[in-house]
Amino acid sequence: MSAATSEAIEPLDTTAEIETPEHVRFRYHLAGPARRFFAWLLDLLIRGLIIVLFAVAFLAAGFSFSEELGAASVGVLAVVYFLVEWFYYVAFEVLWSGRTPGKRALELRVIGHEGHPMRFGQSILRNFLRAADFLPSFYALGVLVMGHDSRFRRFGDLVAGTMVVVEKRHAVEGPVRINPPPTTHELASLPQRLPLDGDDLEAIELLLRREVRFPPARTHELASMVAPIYAARLGLRVADPVRFLKILYARARGIAGVEAAPVGWSQGPAPGYPAPPGYPHPSMGYGAPPPGYGPPPGYGPPGYGPTAGYGPPPGYGPPPGYGPPPGYGPPPAHGPPGYGPIVGPSGYGPPEAPAPYGRAPNRRRPQ
Secondary structure, three states, X not given: OOHHHHHHOOOOOOEEEEEOOOOOEEEEEEOOHHHHHHHHHHHHHHHHHHHHHHHHHHHHHHHHOXXXXXXXXXXXXXXXXXXXXXXXXXHHHHHOOOOOHHHHHOOEEEEEOOOXXXXXXXXXXXHHOHHHHHOOOOOHHXXXXXXXXXXXXXXXXXXXXXXXXXXXXXXXOOOOOOOOOOEHHHHXXXXXXXXXXXXXXHHHHHHHHHHHOOOHHHHHHHHHHHHHHHHHHHOOOXXXXXXXXXXXXXXXXXXXXXXXXXXXXXXXXXXXXXXXXXXXXXXXXXXXOOOOOOOOOOOOOOOOOOOOOOOOOOXXXXXXXXXXXXXXOOOOOOOOOOOOOOOEOOEOOOOOOOOOOOOOOOOOOOO
């Protein structure tokens, strides 16, 4: 096979690329025969359920009222079968923008071959030719035609100018968040005009968005492979490749910087410049503050405690000579006669024990 022949044959791919007159390209993921078969099978079950429900209702009405109504129910049931078989797909594809219940369950949609929404005439044409695709039986002709078409279109799609694509919903991601935010000093270290194109920014953005999914070691490894390429264009050396790519992306996207570094983050040198020896660079992580960090000597509240010499003033107390007058107290021999302490030359002491009743004091028995 010659080179010219190989270039003329388009490769069989599951992606269709459509370019608009404004030179905007859209890519669609094409639906293969297996996925479309399961969607058709689900729609077949729904159509059969609709016909069964109408059949049960008409037969019940015929048996309940009269035989004439039962015979008419057969004719009405035939009309219902015709409408469901031929207009089920048309009705849903027009109302649901190219989707039937089966296609919606499998995330499929019918669109025009140029990427525009399917029109009403196209829906009627592709579904009325479904009978031709069914020949000789069980869509044999349709499957054969799909296998020879690069966009998996059956005979009805080729005539109507439509194709079936997979339409997956993707969540819209927010802007890239740089944490900690870039400072004005870091942004000023890079030139205003960067030698970056759209593909470079897209690659950096993809890496920054996936930073939360990778372990830190893997992120640092990937950044170490990319950052030196851009640093060489700017004539810089990279100390922290991950931080360098973040500042590079912020500078290219015009993200404003903050005046000071956030609390708890040590402000290091600008990205692209090596950190001096012993300087705590942000890539080193959080740790102890540098030596000598803290309040100045002697700073702090004064020593708490009682003031020296704190107490009552000198000479504080009762005046001299204060007390009971001399001779104050109970008079001598105070009390009834014979009672009380005896005051004698020997001093104060308890009185002698009183004599028992009926005996004279100090009386001795006769010898």
